[in-house]
Amino acid sequence: NWTTGNVIEEQVAAIRELVGDRRAICGLSGGVDSAVAAALVQKAIGSQLTCVYVDHGLMRKNETEQVEKDFVAATGVQLKVVDAEERFLKALAGVSDPEEKRKVIGREFIRVFEQAQAEIIADEGPAVEFLVQGTLYPDVVESGGGTGTANIKSHHNVGGLPEDLEFKLIEPLRKLFKDEVRMVGQELGLPEEIVQRQPFPGPGLGIRIVGEVTKDRLDLLREADAIAREELTAAGLDRDIWQCPVVLLADVRSVGVQGDGRTYGHPIVLRPVSSEDAMTADWSRLPYDVLAKISTRITNEVADVNRVVLDVTSKPPGTIEWE
Ligand code: XMP
Numbered sequence: 001n002w003t004t005g006n007v008i009e010e011q012v013a014a015i016r017e018l019v020g021d022r023r024a025i026c027g028l029s030g031g032v033d034s035a036v037a038a039a040l041v042q043k044a045i046g047s048q049l050t051c052v053y054v055d056h057g058l059m060r061k062n063e064t065e066q067v068e069k070d071f072v073a074a075t076g077v078q079l080k081v082v083d084a085e086e087r088f089l090k091a092l093a094g095v096s097d098p099e100e101k102r103k104v105i106g107r108e109f110i111r112v113f114e115q116a117q118a119e120i121i122a123d124e125g126p127a128v129e130f131l132v133q134g135t136l137y138p139d140v141v142e143s144g145g146g147t148g149t150a151n152i153k154s155h156h157n158v159g160g161l162p163e164d165l166e167f168k169l170i171e172p173l174r175k176l177f178k179d180e181v182r183m184v185g186q187e188l189g190l191p192e193e194i195v196q197r198q199p200f201p202g203p204g205l206g207i208r209i210v211g212e213v214t215k216d217r218l219d220l221l222r223e224a225d226a227i228a229r230e231e232l233t234a235a236g237l238d239r240d241i242w243q244c245p246v247v248l249l250a251d252v253r254s255v256g257v258q259g260d261g262r263t264y265g266h267p268i269v270l271r272p273v274s275s276e277d278a279m280t281a282d283w284s285r286l287p288y289d290v291l292a293k294i295s296t297r298i299t300n301e302v303a304d305v306n307r308v309v310l311d312v313t314s315k316p317p318g319t320i321e322w323e
Helices: 004-019 032-048 063-075 085-092 098-122 137-145 178-187 215-234 288-301
Strands: 023-028 049-055 078-083 128-132 168-170 246-249 254-258 261-270 305-310
Touching: 004 032, 004 128, 004 168, 004 178, 023 032, 023 098, 032 049, 032 063, 032 128, 032 178, 049 063, 049 098, 063 078, 078 098, 085 098, 098 128, 215 246, 215 261, 215 288, 254 305, 261 288, 288 305
Parallel strands: 023 049, 023 128, 049 078, 128 168, 261 305
Antiparallel strands: 246 261, 254 261
């Protein structure tokens, strides 16, 4: 019979046996899956595991800190953080086509990760033979099927690194569904903010800015996104929605009025959706007072934003993300 305790015990024993006295590495994305996979492997082999976190500068407010501080504090994991913000911004300069952005981000990510990997391998110690991945049961099933969103947009995530032949894979979550992974994470003592985190795309806020990605635009979007998340959480709506992308229409301006002055600012789009598996989705009927609060706060608190709009499109025909 299934209990999180059993799953943890079984996996810990199996991983110990498999790895022996060798070493493993794991890429952390800030998401639930890689965090729980890493925590499980850490429990099994301790300092024989090294995690790598590539900070591409496209994360939301406080997410990098949650990985660097809270996750490390909760697990004691050995973590190598690579600050690659400048490198990503440089590579993204002048790029506004969505697929091009995804390709650039994916390519830079792999380069930075491989560099970090090489440094870890070069460190003294036993051979690094294993790569930990947070593959879930639905991923296993889906990759057999081969249809779905992956064909529409070039997806990028930490689990999607090219299979490096030098490594043997450890995939401790292969038999689990998302809610089970969350339970295992909770049992392992991971921070609530990580365990309950809603899906967030690998390319991050880079694909939530319609137009070129710049530092100023990212900072602006981070503020708007933080306000939306704060209010959704305060209203107790986190479990009712699948996720709520917040999108900056950086190439659009509209006229507004604030105080006694005319403004000419950018719109922010709220895209709250409900879904079972992200393959299809419906727009969430959020309470008007919550929407009003988010709108008021964003237009008051975020400079250069003078309009908040709500996306009322289901998927299909819209996708969840705008790019
Ligand atoms: P779409 O926009 O295709 O998104 O309806 C479906 C789900 O996938 C997430 N998403 C991604 N996740 N890497 C990821 O790990 C990606 O490149 C990526 N693109 C979209 C999206 O947030 C939604 O949950």
